[in-house]
Amino acid sequence: MTLAAxxxxxxxxxxxxxxxxxxxxxxxxxxRRQAPVHAxxxxxxxxxxxxxxxxxxxSGCGKSTLLEILAGLAAPTEGEVVFEGAPVRGSPPDGxxxxxxxxxxxxxxxVWDNVAFGLRRAGTDAAETARRxxxxxxxxxxxxxxxxxxxxxxxGMRQRVCIARTLVLEPRLILLDEPFGALDQQTRLLMGDExxxxxxxxxATILLITHALDEAAMLSDRIGVMSARPGRFIDxxxxxxxxxxxxxxxxxxxxxxxxxxLWSSLRAESLKALGGER
Amino acid sequence: xxxxxxxxxAIVLGxxxxxxxxxxxxxxDPHTIIPPTAMAAALAGLIAxxxxxxxxxxxxxxxxxxxxxxxGGGFLLGLLIHAAPRLxxxxxxxxxxxxxxxFFVFYPLLIVVFGMSDLPIIVxxxxxxxxxxxxxxxxxLDRVPRVALKVARLARMDxxxxxxxxxxxxxxxxxxTGIKLxxxxxxxxxxxxxxxxxxxxxxxxxAYAYNNFDNPRMYALMLxxxxxxxxxxxxxxxxxxxxxxxxxxxx
Numbered sequence: 001m002t003l004a005a006x007x008x009x010x011x012x013x014x015x016x017x018x019x020x021x022x023x024x025x026x027x028x029x030x031x032r033r034q035a036p037v038h039a040x041x042x043x044x045x046x047x048x049x050x051x052x053x054x055x056x057x058x059s060g061c062g063k064s065t066l067l068e069i070l071a072g073l074a075a076p077t078e079g080e081v082v083f084e085g086a087p088v089r090g091s092p093p094d095g096x097x098x099x100x101x102x103x104x105x106x107x108x109x110x111v112w113d114n115v116a117f118g119l120r121r122a123g124t125d126a127a128e129t130a131r132r133x134x135x136x137x138x139x140x141x142x143x144x145x146x147x148x149x150x151x152x153x154x155x156g157m158r159q160r161v162c163i164a165r166t167l168v169l170e171p172r173l174i175l176l177d178e179p180f181g182a183l184d185q186q187t188r189l190l191m192g193d194e195x196x197x198x199x200x201x202x203x204a205t206i207l208l209i210t211h212a213l214d215e216a217a218m219l220s221d222r223i224g225v226m227s228a229r230p231g232r233f234i235d236x237x238x239x240x241x242x243x244x245x246x247x248x249x250x251x252x253x254x255x256x257x258x259x260x261x262l263w264s265s266l267r268a269e270s271l272k273a274l275g276g277e278r
Numbered sequence: 279x280x281x282x283x284x285x286x287x288a289i290v291l292g293x294x295x296x297x298x299x300x301x302x303x304x305x306x307d308p309h310t311i312i313p314p315t316a317m318a319a320a321l322a323g324l325i326a327x328x329x330x331x332x333x334x335x336x337x338x339x340x341x342x343x344x345x346x347x348x349x350g351g352g353f354l355l356g357l358l359i360h361a362a363p364r365l366x367x368x369x370x371x372x373x374x375x376x377x378x379x380x381f382f383v384f385y386p387l388l389i390v391v392f393g394m395s396d397l398p399i400i401v402x403x404x405x406x407x408x409x410x411x412x413x414x415x416x417x418x419l420d421r422v423p424r425v426a427l428k429v430a431r432l433a434r435m436d437x438x439x440x441x442x443x444x445x446x447x448x449x450x451x452x453x454x455t456g457i458k459l460x461x462x463x464x465x466x467x468x469x470x471x472x473x474x475x476x477x478x479x480x481x482x483x484x485a486y487a488y489n490n491f492d493n494p495r496m497y498a499l500m501l502x503x504x505x506x507x508x509x510x511x512x513x514x515x516x517x518x519x520x521x522x523x524x525x526x527x528x529x
Binding site (some may be wrong): 104107109 | 310423425426429430431432433435439444447448450521524525526527
């Protein structure tokens with residue numbers, strides 16, 4: 001089964017699919033007695049077309065802020081975001097899909113209507129909408145639940161509804177914010193396989209935020225390790241995995257080396273973040 | 279039917295039967311209360327003769343107008359106030375103390391402004407219901423998940439469609455509180471206004487029957503109001519329960 005191949009605007013050779021240039025984010029203080037919170041950056045990042053990139057970092061390091069800036073949901077305080085050669089300025093560009101950490105399914109719509117939501121907003125005709133929704137539901141193993149409401153599903157299935165809702169729009173850049181955070185370990189591995197299959201079939205560029213080092217190591221071409229707040233990239237780890245891969249890679253000797261390197265980069269930062277929260 | 283449903287019916291039937299027995303036995307003066315069966319018979323007669331149909335039509339249409347205006351207006355005002363946090367902070371204490379004002383004191387003013395018509399009656403019903411709806415809307419909008427609004431922004435929805443397609447359905451469980459209060463307040467506002475100053479409507483008809491010592495007619499009309507309010511509320515309750523079950527929120 002394949003989803004329609006991604007056909008984005010042509011990019012010049014060597015140009016990044018999406019890029020952050022000197023991006024920072026400073027939150028203004030809640031009241032005058034407090035200092036502004038420097039949450040992120042400066043961050044530079046080039047995502048190649050079709051790359052699977054993961055971001056790991058200690059809690060509170062600005063990972064989600066980075067994702068929202070890249071998605072155009074938040075504006076950077078300084079710096080520039082570029083997607084397919086055009087600047088992104090505080091409003092989401094076409095071709096970017098986001099799967100959020102929290103349950104974003106709409107409880108008032110059936111699973112089918114949830115997945116059809118974006119297509120209907122975009123004015124896609126009914127036959128095409130039905131074709132794509134049925135396909136996405138099958139792909140995510142939700143075919144038997146089309147008429148159920150989200151409240152009748154488990155947390156993992158609701159997250160799959162949200163992934164399907166993003167996929168039907170055939171985004172060229174998919175941003176995932178700890179999408180499997182609420183799932184158990186076995187389900188995470190299987191969902192990881194699904195994600196790899198989807199990535200191969202669509203050719204989309206993926207940015208995955210995760211706190212699970214093994215998840216990042218198993219799925220990604222390249223992993224960015226972020227420092228404690230204000231988040232900056234302190235290490236870039238290329239895994240060198242083949243494009244054809246799945247969760248059995250966790251048994252590979254190189255897998256252990258990747259996770260070990262991630263942890264050695266991250267350990268000191270995680271301790272800092274832990275100390276900072278006390 | 280559930281066990282609770284049977285108990286509910288038993289309580290209502292028991293109370294009606296007790297009233298029937300005590301009035302029939304003469305323990306309660308028939309000039310004070312007539313037996314429920316006599317009320318029902320009088321109501322059937324009134325409806326069959328068509329004598330009160332114009333009053334029913336007038337009252338129910340006024341109630342419907344007051345209800346629609348309070349729910350629609352309350353939701354819109356709630357949206358506007360919610361979008362302006364500073365205005366909301368300024369209004370909060372006024373909204374909280376609103377129901378301390380006895381609106382009926384404004385009746386003379388409303389007559390001066392709107393004249394002797396249905397309009398002042400509808401306005402009173404509206405004034406009664408609208409603030410309950412505003413408060414329910416604000417509560418509901420406060421609880422719209424932020425992530426749902428992010429999904430709306432990714433779908434590049436404008437503020438109006440975000441309000442109608444995302445905020446409204448997300449807030450529905452809280453809006454129901456306001457809608458149910460708006461029904462009750464619309465009935466109270468309209469019927470009470472008809473009592474004090476109107477030449478038609480159920481409130482007026484009850485006052486008229488009372489002044490003429492026409493107990494069967496008075497109680498028949500009271501029974502009609504009771505039954506219609508209960509019916510409307512049960513329909514709303516049914517909708518609400520179905521909505522809550524779908525969302526996994528029912529007890």
